[in-house]
Amino acid sequence: MQQSDLSNCDQMHVFEAGNRAAERGTRMVMWITAAMMVAEIFAGWWFNSMALLADGWHMSSHAVAIGLSAFAYAAARRYARDPRFAFGTWKIEVLGGFVSALFLVVVAVLMVVGSVERLLSPLPIHYREAMIVAAIGLVVNIVCAFILERARGPHEHDDHGGGHHHDLNLKAAYVHVVTDAATSVLAIVALAGGWLYGWAWLDPVMGIAGALLVAVWAKNLIKETGKVLLDREMDHPVVDEIRAAVETGPDAGNTRIVDLHVWRVGKRAYSCALGILTHDRSLTPDRVRERLASHDEIVHSTIEIQQGS
CATH class of the missing domain: 3.30.70.1350 (Cation efflux protein, cytoplasmic domain)
Known part of the structure; x- marks a missing residue:
């Protein structure tokens, strides 16, 4: 029996433990998102908008996920030469995505509970103000997506799967941004319907729709990261x-x-x-x-x- 071995230098080259551009991009997006998250949650509570609250809470999960991504890059880079990691530190990134997905499940449940409460006990909503905040949130998500798209670079193309991300950590951050942009759109639609047509019920309904969107994304992320963590690759x-x-x-x-x-x-x-x-x-x-x-x-x-x- 004979086997091939990798030196620490080889591991640094092969596993790309610290993608500097992606690390900088995720850190920048984390701080932008955290600021917008606080603004949306406060505005949703102040203006009684469940759709805006749902968008804000989903943005909180987004902020946590981006924070985990940034931490994963830093940890992987720091310990890349540590011989205790037989195949490098890449799975730190995958583990961060898995934890983020579990957090998303909890957020989705809380969003559904809050929306149902608003359906049963509606409160007056300040539609115009809430729409302005939701629109700002959408712009922030578009900016964040652009930052992560630039951080991704031309090398992130999957020759086997037809996707565009070898970097599962960066993919998690990118999909978080896209999903959050979708919930921002739902919030704007709900608030516009309530403001123009008096459909107050549309706000909590969109909150439930946003929760389902978060849950679907969480399921996909759990499946994808779990596959790597459990070494289920024999169908690749x-x-x-x-x-x-x-x-x-x-x-x-x-x-x-x-x-x-x-x-x-x-x-x-x-x-x-x-x-x-x-x-x-x-x-x-x-x-x-x-x-x-x-x-x-x-x-x-x-x-x-x-x-x-």
Whole structure:
């Protein structure tokens, strides 16, 4: 059995523990969002707008998530050379996204409870003032999305999944901004309907709609981060690539993978452990590694070869 090893310098290069541009962008967005969050929650309470309160509370979850993202970048950069982290510190970012998603679930429940209370016991709403605050919140979200889009850079394109984020941490921050912009739009629509047509019920209904939007996003984030944290990667295209690289070629039919484990260790990095049964006496771990070399996302491999009779 033979395996490839990564030095600390290799880990720094492969796993990109500290994306400086993304770190600066997320920190800037965190402070902008925190300020707007306080303004929206206070305005929603003062003007009796449940939709505005819902938008503010969702923005609070957004602020926490962006804060976790910024912390994750800083921690990953700080401990990138720490040998206690066998495959680097990338999963700090993923863990932050998972915790953020759990927090979102709690916020969604509170938003539903508050909206139902307003449906049963409506209060007068200062529509014009609340709409101004909601519109400012929407502008802030657009600005934040632009900041994160610039921080993302041209390299963040997923060749396998068709998406645009290798960086799961940055993706979480970006989707938070987009989702929060959507709840701002819902708040504006609800307040406009109440102001122009007297549909006071529309405000708490939009609050419930915003809560459902938060819950859906939280579910997707839990699923995506949980998949990484639990190493559920055996349905990823890289698995088929490994099988094709090993089982095809001049010795096709004489070599097959009898045991394969693949797990993600970085934004664009995977580790694998292979058990190979072959009738080719000349097949060695180095030759297998040469076949895998064309897939640069495979950064660590453990290879065991059994000779068939």
